[in-house]
Each structure stands twice: as structure tokens, then as C-alpha cells.
Amino acid sequence: MALRGKKVIEFAGLAPAPFAGLVLADSGASVIRVDRPSAKTLDVLCRGKRSVAINSKAHSGRELLKRLISSADVLIDPYRPGVMERLGLGPDVFLGSSGLNQRLVYARIVGFPRTSPYGAMAGHDLNYLAMSGILAMLPGSREKPNFPLNLLADFAGGGMHCATKILLALLERNETNQGQVVDVDMVSGTRYVSASPLIHRSNPATGRFALRRGENLLDGGAPFYNLYVCKDGGLMSLACIEPRFFAVFTEKFLQALPAHFVDSDEWLEFSVHDAHANQKSWNRLKQFLTDGFTLRTRSEWSHIFFGTDACCIPVLTPEEASQEFDMPQIGSSKGKTESCLLNPGQHTKEVLVEEFSLTVSEYESLLKDGVISQC
Amino acid sequence: MALKGIKVIEFAGLAPGPFAGLVLADNGATVIRIDKLSSSSSDVLSRNKRSLAVNPKTSSGLDALKRLITSSDILIDPFRPGVMERLGLGPTVFLGEHGKVGLNSRLIYARIAGFPRNGSHKDMAGHDINYLALSGILSMLPGSHDRPTFPLNLLADFAGGGLLCALGIMLALFQRNVSGCGQVVNVDMVSGVRYVSSYPLIHALNPSTGAFANKRGDNMLDGGAPFYDIYVCKDGACMSVGCLEPQFYKTFLETFTHALPNDFKQRHSWVPDPGAQYDCNTWPKLRTFLQLGFKTLTRDAWTTVFMNTDSCAVPILTPEEASRTHLSGAYEAPLPHPKLSPSEPEDVSPSVKHAKAFLQPGEHTREILREFDFTVDEIQRLIQDAAIEDSNVRSKL
Numbered sequence: 001m002a003l004r005g006k007k008v009i010e011f012a013g014l015a016p017a018p019f020a021g022l023v024l025a026d027s028g029a030s031v032i033r034v035d036r037p038s039a040k041t042l043d044v045l046c047r048g049k050r051s052v053a054i055n056s057k058a059h060s061g062r063e064l065l066k067r068l069i070s071s072a073d074v075l076i077d078p079y080r081p082g083v084m085e086r087l088g089l090g091p092d093v094f095l096g097s098s099g100l101n102q103r104l105v106y107a108r109i110v111g112f113p114r115t116s117p118y119g120a121m122a123g124h125d126l127n128y129l130a131m132s133g134i135l136a137m138l139p140g141s142r143e144k145p146n147f148p149l150n151l152l153a154d155f156a157g158g159g160m161h162c163a164t165k166i167l168l169a170l171l172e173r174n175e176t177n178q179g180q181v182v183d184v185d186m187v188s189g190t191r192y193v194s195a196s197p198l199i200h201r202s203n204p205a206t207g208r209f210a211l212r213r214g215e216n217l218l219d220g221g222a223p224f225y226n227l228y229v230c231k232d233g234g235l236m237s238l239a240c241i242e243p244r245f246f247a248v249f250t251e252k253f254l255q256a257l258p259a260h261f262v263d264s265d266e267w268l269e270f271s272v273h274d275a276h277a278n279q280k281s282w283n284r285l286k287q288f289l290t291d292g293f294t295l296r297t298r299s300e301w302s303h304i305f306f307g308t309d310a311c312c313i314p315v316l317t318p319e320e321a322s323q324e325f326d327m328p329q330i331g332s333s334k335g336k337t338e339s340c341l342l343n344p345g346q347h348t349k350e351v352l353v354e355e356f357s358l359t360v361s362e363y364e365s366l367l368k369d370g371v372i373s374q375c
Numbered sequence: 376m377a378l379k380g381i382k383v384i385e386f387a388g389l390a391p392g393p394f395a396g397l398v399l400a401d402n403g404a405t406v407i408r409i410d411k412l413s414s415s416s417s418d419v420l421s422r423n424k425r426s427l428a429v430n431p432k433t434s435s436g437l438d439a440l441k442r443l444i445t446s447s448d449i450l451i452d453p454f455r456p457g458v459m460e461r462l463g464l465g466p467t468v469f470l471g472e473h474g475k476v477g478l479n480s481r482l483i484y485a486r487i488a489g490f491p492r493n494g495s496h497k498d499m500a501g502h503d504i505n506y507l508a509l510s511g512i513l514s515m516l517p518g519s520h521d522r523p524t525f526p527l528n529l530l531a532d533f534a535g536g537g538l539l540c541a542l543g544i545m546l547a548l549f550q551r552n553v554s555g556c557g558q559v560v561n562v563d564m565v566s567g568v569r570y571v572s573s574y575p576l577i578h579a580l581n582p583s584t585g586a587f588a589n590k591r592g593d594n595m596l597d598g599g600a601p602f603y604d605i606y607v608c609k610d611g612a613c614m615s616v617g618c619l620e621p622q623f624y625k626t627f628l629e630t631f632t633h634a635l636p637n638d639f640k641q642r643h644s645w646v647p648d649p650g651a652q653y654d655c656n657t658w659p660k661l662r663t664f665l666q667l668g669f670k671t672l673t674r675d676a677w678t679t680v681f682m683n684t685d686s687c688a689v690p691i692l693t694p695e696e697a698s699r700t701h702l703s704g705a706y707e708a709p710l711p712h713p714k715l716s717p718s719e720p721e722d723v724s725p726s727v728k729h730a731k732a733f734l735q736p737g738e739h740t741r742e743i744l745r746e747f748d749f750t751v752d753e754i755q756r757l758i759q760d761a762a763i764e765d766s767n768v769r770s771k772l
Contacts, residue, residue: 130613151530225504316514325565
């Protein structure tokens with residue numbers, strides 16, 4: 001595993017930091033999540049991690065943290081700007097000229113850009129999506145867009161970008177023997193992963209996102225890039241953008257429709273084949289497909305298009321998908337992965353005594369003072 | 376730049392391949408896009424890349440490609456399983472097999488497919504929305520009563536495809552520093568999307584956590600909670616509200632109600648109770664209150680109201696407004712992100728500021744061939760064989 005032997009200290013936080021830590025853990029790194037004693041957590045991205053519970057408000061707790069971070073390769077800081085500095089654990093402490101760990105890769109994830117007017121404000125994924133410009137392009141109702149849970153800012157623009165850049169910093173460290181700071185903000189990260197639609201939008205000559213929201217090729221405007229409801233309420237996804245794929249789809253679709261539908265007054269004169277290239281016919285084509293898809297169940301449509309280049313694929317529920325595919329992780333995924341809720345402080349003793357060489361009496365003293373906890 | 380000196384051969388394809396190549400180029404790698412002869416390209420992710428147009432179905436064209444790949448570090452293959460093998464450019468040609476040494480044992484061979492390479496859909500054509508469909512996550516996304524909405528082609532093509540491919544390449548580079556060997560990086564966009572969507576998928580499959588236990592659209596993060604949603608303002612523009620935690624919700628409510636006009640407060644005597652935030656029985660009433668309340672002021676007025684507070688309420692900017700608010704590169708392209716300090720400059724680097732938007736297929740054919748030490752005679756031969764285009768070379772001679 002690529003990161004075997006690398007030590008990561010991940011300060012417990014919301015979505016993006018745990019996801020970055022997960023990627024590193026899945027790649028073989030030893031990831032220690034630092035929790036507050038008696039914290040409660042619903043973090044499900046804790047596969048392969050261990051937890052120590054340390055009270056950073058206590059002086060001896062901060063000293064302990066300094067000790068851990070001094071021999072780590074990577075630190076993940078999920079806090080608002082200034083928090084780590086106030087704890088005496090800012091980048092200068094480790095990376096400065098007399099720093100304690102000049103090889104440390106210090107990764108910081110914030111929501112709003114650090115130096116923007118919003119830099120000190122609280123926020124969540126939806127807010128970062130809002131500031132990025134991409135939310136305004138997402139399909140939805142006439143009056144507002146829909147947002148895809150917290151996937152774009154927290155995970156794509158936050159955690160994934162953070163993990164990728166940590167790796168780049170580690171690669172650079174191989175040459176320079178120096179650590180660095182990795183600065184992630186989720187507005188900029190979301191913008192970067194959304195580069196393609198954003199560039200098209202600001203260069204309307206490309207035609208790709210030149211129309212109003214919801215009327216373009218990839219945002220629900222095109223009938224052949226869309227979702228359709230079947231007889232049983234199940235859904236099919238359709239993505240036959242290329243004329244040759246559309247031709248395959250059309251042939252199979254028409255074959256599967258009853259004559260009374262295709263030959264009805266409404267549709268007899270309608271040329272499905274010609275509608276692909278003619279944007280003026282798209283509304284009619286959308287109606288034709290909408291009505292046609294309701295005549296068979298999702299399972300029937302699945303079978304009809306399976307093995308063809310029609311780009312017509314059923315929309316699976318999470319349960320159905322997890323029967324088809326393993327819960328994925330980097331590297332090989334053999335069988336189902338147990339999802340764990342990692343209890344704060346589950347490995348405090350093991351990590352501090354076995355790995356960081358605290359003596360048993362040091363450990364017991366910190367435990368007694370409530371600076372650490374072991375669950 | 377971390378990838379300075381790293382040479383990448385990116386076979387031209389749709390979204391995910393170019394995005395992986397972009398991440399590598401933005402981090403200092405030299406990226407050459409291999410285009411087909413006489414093709415046109417709608418690729419907008421070509422910042423600081425160069426293009427060589429060659430026909431791999433000619434024997435001299437194939438040899439030229441082998442030569443380029445042999446002295447490169449990374450190859451990006453965006454084709455369906457089997458295509459590169461049929462061209463004679465499969466991984467074993469370079470990485471070797473069964474004790475047979477390949478042409479470039481240090482090559483990192485990155486392959487991006489849509490459907491899992493060994494699954495039942497592997498030979499089928501598809502696009503982002505299809506991979507989303509199979510992943511299970513699409514069925515969880517908010518939308519209308521009978522179907523979800525898909526966020527363009529961001530999740531499978533870019534997050535689960537291109538970005539994940541770049542990550543895999545980094546890991547392989549890292550491992551190569553130790554082992555001295557390249558390897559195959561296999562990405563398929565169904566698995567990639569599932570990985571990026573680990574959080575909601577794990578919750579959905581473990582409903583006892585409660586986070587995604589309800590019907591689509593009725594959960595905390597999919598529009599079910601009125602305090603995590605989008606509201607239309609007086610002028611039709613929108614605000615985002617994301618005050619999940621009690622202390623932020625309290626601040627939001629105080630700030631919101633304080634800003635409401637008096638006549639609104641007179642007409643609507645019901646005021647939400649901050650203590651009842653998580654009581655979903657109160658949500659319909661709360662949602663109506665917020666919908667009506669937000670309509671009393673414009674988006675910009677609300678922006679000012681919530682500025683510098685911990686209400687988690689910020690405006691939804693159009694792409695134009697967002698690109699004025701943030702530094703952008705040439706042609707308004709988002710900047711590479713994240714940043715490393717101290718090795719990367721704070722400001723926009725010149726190469727990003729002055730990059731060209733479009734890369735014409737074959738634009739750098741001659742320059743690249745010369746760089747790889749092809750002689751004038753060899754280039755002539757390639758032209759004669761129709762392996763490369765005369766016009767790509769002529770004007771430069």
C-alpha cells in the first residue's frame with residue numbers, strides 16, 4: 001500500500017477532514033483521529049482509523065499533542081482559521097525555522113477562502129456551493145436549483161482535493177525533505193472540480209451551457225440526457241448524446257412500444273430519429289419518451305437495453321447497488337466492508353504507550369487529570 | 376511544482392481523462408494530448424497542454440506513439456476496455472508480463488472506464504448519468520416527487536472519474552519512488568462515484584444512524600430540514616441556509632427575525648422556537664415561515680443582514696458573480712486548488728493567467744516530435760504514411 005508507514009494525525013471534524021483521512025487510511029497510512037474526551041461522534045468515515053481522546057484545553061494535553069504531531073507525517077486541521085494557532089499548534093510551531101517537525105505536511109481545510117470577507121464565518125457545504133457559482137447552474141425547479149446532498153463541496157471539493165494535494169506535498173517532500181502547508185477551502189475546491197461547466201458558461205460561444213438553467217445539454221434540457229419514470233415508478237437514465245448511440249436507443253425503444261402508442265394520432269407523424277438533431281423538437285421528444293417509458297417497468301426496460309450502446313441504464317437504490325458492487329475503497333475491495341463508528345478514545349492507551357512511547361505512569365497521570373480518556 | 380519533469384501522455388477523450396490531465400498539468404507536469412487526425416475538440420480542460428495528432432492505425436504512427444510512451448511517466452487511457460490492447464498499446468506492452476520485460480517498466484498506466492472493467496456492463500457505452508444511476512447515489516439526490524435531479528456531469532465524470540484518477544496516479548507515483556516500478560491505475564466511474572459518496576451511502580445502508588433514514592427529500596441534508604435549504608428572495612435570487620448546529624440555528628433565527636419588516640411580524644405572529652429545531656413536526660410551519668420571510672427582502676439585503684454572523688446564510692452567486700469574487704485564470708477558468716505553501720505562489724501564476732482556452736488537435740505535432748528526437752526524415756515518413764498531418768507540420772518547417 002502506497003502510504004504504508006506514514007503517520008497521519010486527523011483532528012476530528014465534519015465531512016471533509018474525515019474523508020481526506022479515509023483516503024489516506026485506505027492507501028495504507030496509519031491514521032489517528034484526535035477526539036475530545038467524552039465527545040460523541042457519528043463519523044462513519046473511520047474505516048481503518050484509531051482514536052485518541054485528548055483535551056486540548058489543558059496545557060498538558062497540548063504538550064501531548066505537540067509530541068504526537070512532532071513525529072507525524074501529515075496533520076489534518078478541520079478548524080476555522082486561527083483555532084490551531086490559539087492552541088499553540090499552528091504551522092509555524094512545526095514548520096518554522098526552529099520548528100519541531102520540518103517534514104510535516106500540514107493540511108488545513110476551511111469552508112470559505114481564508115482571506116475572503118467570509119473567512120471567519122461558520123458555514124456548511126450548501127453555503128460553499130452557493131458561493132462557488134456552480135449551484136446557480138444546477139437543475140431544479142423553475143425558481144431554484146437542487147443541491148446534491150453535501151457531495152460537491154464537502155467531499156469532492158474538500159476531502160478529495162485535500163487528499164490529492166497531501167500526496168503531492170509528500171511527493172515534493174521526497175525531493176526537498178521539507179514539509180509544507182496544504183491550504184484547502186471548499187469554495188475554491190468546488191470551483192476547481194466544476195471547471196468544465198464554469199468555463200463553458202463563461203465562454204458561451206462553445207454552446208455547451210449557453211442557455212438558461214435547465215435547458216442545456218447536460219442539465220436536463222436535452223431529452224436524450226435525462227431520467228424517465230417507468231410503469232412501476234422505477235427510473236431509467238438515458239444518455240445517448242452521440243447520434244449513433246441515439247440510433248441504437250431509438251431502434252430498441254420503438255420496437256418495445258405497443259403499436260397503439262406509436263401509431264396513435266398523437267405520435268404517428270412524429271419522427272423520433274430526426275428529433276435528436278433538431279432542438280426545436282426536443283420538447284416533443286421529451287414528451288414522447290416520457291409517455292413511452294411509462295408503458296413498461298424498469299426491469300423490462302433494463303433487459304431491453306442491456307448489452308447495447310443505447311446508454312439506457314436503470315437507476316438503482318443504494319441497497320440494489322450494494323448488491324451489485326462492493327462498498328468501494330482504494331486498492332482491492334474484497335467483500336463487504338464493515339462500517340464502524342469509531343468510539344472517541346478507543347485506542348488512547350494503545351497509541352500513546354505503544355506507539356508514542358509514553359510511560360505507563362505518564363499515561364495514568366494524564367488519565368487521572370482528565371487530560372485524556374480511554375473508552 | 377511537485378510534478379515538474381513528469382511527462383504525461385493523455386489520449387484525448389471526454390471529461391474525466393482531460394480533468395485528470397489538467398490536475399497533473401496544473402501541478403507542473405508536461406501533458407501531451409494525443410488527438411486523432413482531422414478532429415475537432417470541444418475540450419476546455421486543456422490549460423497548458425500540447426497536442427499531437429497521429430493515426431495509431433498506421434505502423435509508423437503506432438511506433439511513434441510507442442516511442443513517446445516509452446519515454447513518458449504517465450499514460451491516461453480513456454477508452455472502453457480492450458481498445459488500447461487492440462491498438463497494440465495495452466499495459467503489458469510497456470509494463471511487461473510473465474517475465475517478459477516491457478518497454479517502460481516505470482510507466483504509470485491510468486485507465487478510466489465508465490462501468491467496472493470486469494462487470495457485466497463493461498462493453499457498453501455510457502455517460503455520467505448512467506454511472507450515477509448504477510452507483511445508488513442518484514436515487515438519493517433531491518429532486519421532484521417522482522425523480523431525483525442530477526448535478527450536471529460533476530459527480531461521475533469529474534469527482535469520481537478525473538479527480539479520483541489523479542489521486543490514483545499520485546499514489547502510484549509515490550509507490551514508484553520506493554519500488555522503481557510503474558503500475559496500472561484502474562478507475563471506473565461507478566466505483567469512483569460510490570467512493571466519493573461513501574458518507575451518504577454508508578448512512579443509507581445503516582439507517583440506525585438516522586442521517587439518511589427517511590424518504591428521499593425528507594432528510595437533514597437533502598432538503599428535508601428547513602434550516603438546510605435554499606430560499607427565494609424578493610428579487611427572485613436565492614439565499615442558501617445551512618445552520619445545522621443549535622448555536623448557529625439560534626443565531627440565524629435571531630438575525631432573521633430581527634431583520635423582518637414590522638408588518639410581516641404583525642401578520643405572522645408565530646415565531647419558531649430555537650429549542651424545537653430537530654422536531655420535524657414543526658418543520659412544515661418553519662419552512663413556510665422562512666419562505667414567506669425571505670420574500671420580504673432582496674438577496675443582497677439578506678446578504679448584508681447575515682454578513683459577519685454565524686448564521687450560515689450566504690447568497691447563491693451566479694457564475695459571473697462568483698468569478699468576480701474569486702481570482703480566476705485566463706478565460707475565467709477556476710484556479711488550480713488547493714495550494715501548497717511555500718512552494719506555490721499565492722497569486723495566479725503566469726502560466727495560468729495567460730493560458731489559451733482551446734487546444735487545436737495537432738497544434739504541436741512537429742514541436743513534440745522534435746523534442747522526442749524524431750529526425751526530419753522520420754517526420755517525413757510519418758507524413759507520407761498519413762500517420763500525421765502534413766498541415767500540422769508544414770507551416771513550422
